Amino acid sequence: MSWKDIPKVELHLHHEGAAPPAFIRGLAQERDVNLTGVFDDNGNYLFGDFAQFLRVYEAATAVLKSPDDYRRLTLAVLEESAKHGVVYTESFISPDFCGGGDLGAWREYLHAIREAADEAERTMGITLRGIVTCIRHFGPDRAKPIALCAAETAGDWIVGFGMGGDETMGAQGDFAYSFDLAREAGLRLTTHAGEWGGAKSIWQAVRDLKVERVGHGIQAIDDLALVDYLAEHEIVLEVCPGSNVALGAVPSFKAHPIAKLRERGVRVTVSTDDPPFFRTTMTREFDELERTFGWGEAEFRELAQTSLDAAFCDADTRDRIA
Ligand code: ADE
Ligand code: ZN
Numbered sequence: 001m002s003w004k005d006i007p008k009v010e011l012h013l014h015h016e017g018a019a020p021p022a023f024i025r026g027l028a029q030e031r032d033v034n035l036t037g038v039f040d041d042n043g044n045y046l047f048g049d050f051a052q053f054l055r056v057y058e059a060a061t062a063v064l065k066s067p068d069d070y071r072r073l074t075l076a077v078l079e080e081s082a083k084h085g086v087v088y089t090e091s092f093i094s095p096d097f098c099g100g101g102d103l104g105a106w107r108e109y110l111h112a113i114r115e116a117a118d119e120a121e122r123t124m125g126i127t128l129r130g131i132v133t134c135i136r137h138f139g140p141d142r143a144k145p146i147a148l149c150a151a152e153t154a155g156d157w158i159v160g161f162g163m164g165g166d167e168t169m170g171a172q173g174d175f176a177y178s179f180d181l182a183r184e185a186g187l188r189l190t191t192h193a194g195e196w197g198g199a200k201s202i203w204q205a206v207r208d209l210k211v212e213r214v215g216h217g218i219q220a221i222d223d224l225a226l227v228d229y230l231a232e233h234e235i236v237l238e239v240c241p242g243s244n245v246a247l248g249a250v251p252s253f254k255a256h257p258i259a260k261l262r263e264r265g266v267r268v269t270v271s272t273d274d275p276p277f278f279r280t281t282m283t284r285e286f287d288e289l290e291r292t293f294g295w296g297e298a299e300f301r302e303l304a305q306t307s308l309d310a311a312f313c314d315a316d317t318r319d320r321i322a
Contacts, residue, residue: 002297003286003296003297003300003301004085004283004286005085006085006300006301006304007085007086007087007088007304007321008084008085008086008087008282008286008304008307009086009087009088009089009269009304009307009308009311009321010081010086010088010089010090010271010272010282010307011089011090011213011236011238011269011271011307011310011311012090012092012215012238012240012269012271012272012273013077013081013089013090013091013092013271013272013273013274013275014057014091014092014133014164014273014274015070015073015074015077015091015092015093015094015113016057016060016061016064016073016097017057017273017274017275017277018077018080018081018091018272018274018275018276019060019061019064019073019076019077019276020076020077020080020276021039021043021044021045021276022043023072023073023076024038024060024063025039025043027063027064027069027072028063031063031065033062033063035059035060035063037056037059038056038059038060044276044279045060045276045277047277049247049248050166050196050247050248050249051166053247053277054137054165054166056277057274057277061097064097067098067108067109067111067112067113068112070098070109070112070113070116071112071113071115071116072116073116074112074113074116074117074120074128075116075119075120077091078116078117078120078124078126078128079120079124080275080281081126081282082120082124082125082126083281084281084282084283085282085283086126086282087125087126087127087321088126088127088128088129088308088311088313088317088321089126089127089128089129090128090129090130090131090159090160090311090312090313091128091129091130091131092131092133092162092164093109093110093113093130093131093132093133094132094133094134094135094146094164095109095132095145095146095149095150096134096135096138096142096146098110098113101142101145101146101149102145103145103148103149103152106149106153107153110130110153110157110158113128113130114157117157127313127317127320127321129157129158129159129160129311129312129313129317130157130158130159130160131158131159131160131161131162131190131312132146132147132149132150132153132158132160132161132162132182132187133146133161133162133163133164134146134147134161134162134163134165134175134178135163135164135165136163136164136165136166136167136169136170136175136192137165137166137169138165139169139170140170140174140175140177140178143163143175143177143178144177144178144181146178147161147177147178147179147181147182148181150181150182150185150187151181151182151184151185151187152185154182154185154186154187156314156317158187159187159188159312159313159314160187160188160189160190160312161178161179161182161183161187161188161189161190162189162190162191162192162215163175163179163191163192164192164215165192166196167192167193167195167196167197167201168196168197171204171208172191172193172201172204172205172208172209173204173208173209175191175209176208176209179191179209179210179211183210188212188213188312189209189210189211189212189213190211190212190213190214190215190238191205191209191211191214191215192214192215192216193205193211193214193215193216193217194214194216194217194218194219194220195215195216195217195218195219195244195249196219196249197219198219198222199219199220199222199223199226201219202214202217202219202220202226202230203223203226206229206230206233206235211235212235212236212310213235213236213237213238213310214230214235214236214237214238215238215240216237216238216239216240216243216244216249217230217235217237217238217239217261218237218239218244218249218250218256218257218258218261220237220257220261220266221257221260221261224264227261227264227265227266228264228265230261230266230267231264231265231266231267232265234267235266235267236267236268236269236306236309236310237261237266237267237268237269238269238271239258239261239268239269239270239271240270240271240272240273240285241253241256241258241270241285241288241289242272242273242275242278242279242280242284242285242288243272243273243274243277243278243280244256245278246277246278246279246280247278253288253291253292254292256292258270258289258293259292259293259295262299267306267310268303268306269303269306269307269310270282270285270286270289270303270307271285272285286300308321308322
């Protein structure tokens with residue numbers, strides 16, 4: 001078996017960020033929603049920098065208005081991932097977008113997403129688990145009802161709590177109340193850190209939020225004491241190289257620090273983040289790593305094992321997908 005056939009485990013995928021552009025356009029047409037500025041002439045998502053990316057992301061997401069839209073979205077997303085050999089995915093799902101933080105509405109959205117996930121598991125052999133996500137630039141007060149939604153629905157399927165959004169706003173510690181609430185409900189924790197906020201933001205994530213995984217974390221490379229801390233404490237990075245290049249967080253694949261972080265002992269995994277936005281797939285990420293750093297079977301097997309070990313699912317699920 002070639003390493004290209006190793007079943008892939010993806011730990012960092014935004015549910016709406018994985019929406020195929022044709023799916024969003026189709027829904028917008030059904031509803032007569034104007035999406036001027038969201039797509040370029042070729043029908044791809046249109047953005048120049050991270051701030052624009054967040055705006056376009058939220059404009060596209062606004063087309064999704066009901067639990068049934070999320071059921072359809074989930075099927076479209078999982079079908080795309082399964083095509084690239086992904087057998088297990090954790091996706092970020094936000095009650096901010098699914099019911100506006102209302103617990104009753106959130107339960108309805110969750111029910112629809114789970115129905116689709118069950119169908120995908122039966123028909124495509126891909127398993128989905130959810131990480132409930134608050135949005136950093138919506139502020140710490142908005143995060144509290146989101147954490148409550150997470151705590152109330154924690155279980156075998158909602159396995160984690162996390163934070164995405166604009167990392168340059170405020171500090172990780174501003175959200176400690178919400179992360180504490182989620183931890184006490186038994187959820188595992190991750191936050192976006194060190195994509196834009198520097199090594200400082202990663203220190204805050206591990207010290208103030210006590211996360212066990214970090215979304216991106218690539219700016220750790222600027223602080224070798226932090227790199228050693230991450231390695232020693234086995235904090236896993238959800239690295240998304242194609243995303244980092246597309247958004248300009250690093251200038252090129254060649255300049256990406258993933259190989260250096262791994263060589264210094266940090267446990268790295270690889271994901272796509274928002275694949276159609278960044279014109280990437282898990283296949284493309286692996287191909288670029290092979291081409292750029294000469295990674296082969298040994299590295300990709302190690303990656304698969306690290307991803308499996310770091311997955312937030314229960315042991316039975318892990319044994320089943322291993
Ligand atoms: N939400 C979706 N993609 C994101 C990213 N790359 N960084 C922060 N928040 C996000
Ligand atoms: Zn992300």
